[in-house]
Amino acid sequence: MSEKLHLTRDSLLDLLRQMLRIRRFEEKCVELYQAEKIRGFLHLANGEEAICTAAMAALTPDDAIVATYREHGHALVRGVSARAIMAELYGKVEGCSRGRGGSMHLFSAAHRFYGGYAIVGGGLPIAAGLALADKMQGKKRVTACFFGEGAAAEGEFHETMNLAELWKLPVLFICENNLYAMGTRLDLSESETDIHAKAQSYRIPSQSLDGMDVVAVDAAVNRAVAAIRDGSGPQFLECKTYRFRAHSMFDPQLYRSKEEVEEWKKRDPIPRLANWMREAGMLHDSDLQKIEADVKAEIDDAVAFAEAGSWEPVADLTRHAHAEAAS
């Protein structure tokens, strides 16, 4: 593992805990989807947990987050409660978007979590706009914008990269490059498959790294965030990762081989960190058991909370299309 330097055992344990929270939370989501408690599209990030986990650790509550439809982990690590997220997946009023958004649209004003966006590439201009507002208001905040490599093909990616650098906006672009956009492999969709080089073509400082190495991501994000706070403009991180599960619950995965998936599973960021900590004598089975137990308790509690949640009355159907008269 690279550049562990500034990380203490506690912070490493926390990274491990957070990744496990996401993993277990999403495993529970699969059950609940099969039980038809969760509906619509459900996109899981098994295998990709290191990226949002490390990123959130480097950001402050003052910073802003923009994510995609594959954002359970981002919201969870950002601090949105498992209860509020699970209730949202159930479509209950107690959900973080009052049940209106569902899995693809998690929002939380309290956490400056500006949402999960389900139009690929659609969140990028919004992130740049959030950053523009911070800059115009003289705030030293960073907006972190997460997106998949598939978004790099969209015109909005191009337009946003140019404007972010042209106006030196405090945005951290984090590309979660899991090699596939639904069933389309990167080399079938990009003439230049080096995503981080694309960002450089707009003069944005850019780096490609192993997204399965939470410590490496942590170091890179900390460096990038520091540079952005210094006012030097946007930064771009391409995190190479892999989606262990299907794109969504409807995906037969005809486009990749079981072998390929198994190969990548060997690089699973969670055991990878755990083993490394063990070898370094920083993790004992008891620690892991404790974490797993805490996580299980948290998730069971979240499910109970969601189950007990309430359905918004049909009479309120047209609410939130517009602001409600301040009362």
Next chain:
Amino acid sequence: MSEKLHLTRDSLLDLLRQMLRIRRFEEKCVELYQAEKIRGFLHLANGEEAICTAAMAALTPDDAIVATYREHGHALVRGVSARAIMAELYGKVEGCSRGRGGSMHLFSAAHRFYGGYAIVGGGLPIAAGLALADKMQGKKRVTACFFGEGAAAEGEFHETMNLAELWKLPVLFICENNLYAMGTRLDLSESETDIHAKAQSYRIPSQSLDGMDVVAVDAAVNRAVAAIRDGSGPQFLECKTYRFRAHSMFDPQLYRSKEEVEEWKKRDPIPRLANWMREAGMLHDSDLQKIEADVKAEIDDAVAFAEAGSWEPVADLTRHAHAEAAS
């Protein structure tokens, strides 16, 4: 002047003649606009004539052209008659688009002139599509796509560059970089102002050249077209040029200085070629007088033709929204 090699005196004379046709034609357009014979938007290319002139010389009748709203010269040199173009500017049925399109929308099926497009960037995907069809049909044709540097900011530029290279399409992208998009100077709109580098970021073979040097453009286009015909995929040429006149007839030109314009006028491609030919003993005043006389005659004839042209009956208003039942 660079690489004149394959150019004979006759071909050089023809380049000169073509550039003068465009220049004089557009000067006449200004008069006619002031006389309210031509209406709507009128975009002139004074100063930029070398690019389309050299490009058309390298293309065969089998190749296809896609241009912008600043395309009088492109159509003229491509072979669309001055009569048909002038009649179009008048809005007469005898116009190359039956008067329906006007200055921004010149079309000519007979010349595979696929049109002037007035949504910036909008012609790029169409050019790639024309090329895709040629490739799928095994035709060794080239589609030449002209656009301004302002189009490089549009998402459609990005999407088209990627797809053209990804699918190795036979397109020649010719960027007429005149430094301004309406009143916006390149460095106020692009974080990376080197346009030809943008094309390279998609792995498209790309070159930047002096668009005021018709001989240089001729050489570059010939090289690029040959490469495309060999099946190696798209090529990109950035031709640095300058618009001597206003963006359109409504432009007060607040955004640039008279001095800057005067500086660029010293590089006017027409006297530049003429003087160089004179020095090389390839051009005599009598030649120039002859060309000017021929051009004037052609334009006067075109105006007379347009004047004598007919207005499409109002009863035909809704024609051409859809194909007409083959009769």
Next chain:
Amino acid sequence: MSEFTYRDAAREAIRDAMKRDARVFLMGEDVGHYGGCYAVSKGLLEEFGPERIRDTPLSESAFTGMGIGAAMNGMKPIVEIMTVNFSLLALDQIINNAATIRHMSGGQFGVPLVIRMATGAGRQLAAQHSHSLEGFYAHIPGLKVLTPATLEDARGMLWTALQDPDPVLIFEHVMLYNMSGTLAADAGAVPISKAAVRREGKDVSLITYGGSLHKTLAAAGELSKSGIDAEVVDLRTLRPLDDETIMGSVRKTRRAVIVDEGWRTGSISAEISARIMEQALWSLDAPVARVCSAEVPIPYPRHLEDAALPQAPAIIAAVRGIMA
């Protein structure tokens, strides 16, 4: 006769067209290796190869524009935009180019392009994945807009669309893909110029299309139990509208309810109501009523999504409202 789903019918239509005309090809996101986001094109990559079943990057504007260019140059592209929601990214190409090129060129260039896309709500996909914008597309001169609601039309409209010299949009409602039924072995091209009376009736005309057809037929069935004999008109084509069939039905029943999954304000249902006003006002015994989607982005929870969309009970209530 064999058992088919709407999805199968749409796939058969593509296969058949690809086999009959070498100029036809399919281009869109995940139409190949993934098998199509709604599995319509499953197996076609294996059958026809990557030259004719083209997976594209996430570049809706460019590949739609490329479809336009290819159509102008001898090919017959079928562009698949996964869903109408994403077609907003390609709208410039569809409206400013596909719909205008023939006109701008004075009739010289045509765009024989077919664009297929999924439309509609009902799968709890929430606010960004549940639009029904086919009615908006029907506002654009130069376009034709088809909304197959039956297996026959899913199977037969594509070929007819491909023969059209101008751009044709085909909207496949997401809730219809799994609808199954039988399809004649020789099922093939169908005309697209006429609406269809799917149920004869004399008391009221229920005018609808696409995913709402089946809810409307269900409502008509319910109404018959209480002695109300409803006629159900399936518009099939939203542009151009078949005024003759619409007015014929309304003049007969003297009452009409329009069922449209579009948001009520400015939906195609408004145009139909306005045309009835203009062409058949004096035949009416009651105001034309509309059952449309609520004026709110589609919410995720099932109960709210159901409430946001036209449903049989609301259709029945609307009919009773104007029968009174």
Next chain:
Amino acid sequence: MSEFTYRDAAREAIRDAMKRDARVFLMGEDVGHYGGCYAVSKGLLEEFGPERIRDTPLSESAFTGMGIGAAMNGMKPIVEIMTVNFSLLALDQIINNAATIRHMSGGQFGVPLVIRMATGAGRQLAAQHSHSLEGFYAHIPGLKVLTPATLEDARGMLWTALQDPDPVLIFEHVMLYNMSGTLAADAGAVPISKAAVRREGKDVSLITYGGSLHKTLAAAGELSKSGIDAEVVDLRTLRPLDDETIMGSVRKTRRAVIVDEGWRTGSISAEISARIMEQALWSLDAPVARVCSAEVPIPYPRHLEDAALPQAPAIIAAVRGIMA
């Protein structure tokens, strides 16, 4: 009172807003150094500087989306999209984001964004530069759509729009920019919730908005010469529509003609006709008529463009048609 053009009024509205609220800024193509494609923002760069008068690249989708983000984070952006024709490139951001974020977030995040754009035909700009799509925008829940047709509204609607917690679109008709008149020295914010009766009349209601208002008033003047006393209703706001004023006028005059520069099929005129059908059918003495644009991309030649758009003679003919 001082002599003003509609353009001046629109500029004054921006200047005033910039001065009163430091959160307000203007962003769009050529709003700065060029002075605005229709000269609306001329001089503002010099007055407010490049931080608040932001020239953007040709990136409609990104700068519109950035306006959304900035609005969600404490600013009050005015995004200028040169013309509605180019707004198609930003439609994904406007419809899928601006209009849905409040709803998708369960009311947590608002988008107090104002988007200004020029709309309409009449300057011989042909098929790609002459759309009137404000009626389509009026179809989208979550948006408000304003169409100032007078100096007072050009001057006063912007401030009101900026106070709105949700996205507001302002459509300025290209043929109005040079319209001149007087404006009270203290002219300021105006309400946007009500339509305005611009001319009182008892025989027929002429319902219109934007660039068509003045043609309609001219027609009303002509009609009065032949003893037909027409009332002219300026909708002012297309979403939400002011049913009360519309129905009030129609119930009084018992006849209505809607004048709308949108293409006839699926234009906002259809929605108004449908609402009259639903809310005032029994008050009608004649079918509601519509005068809209012909179903064709706008042609370049003056005579064909004129023929494609609503004009006073057609309005007069439509009125006579239903007075008979």
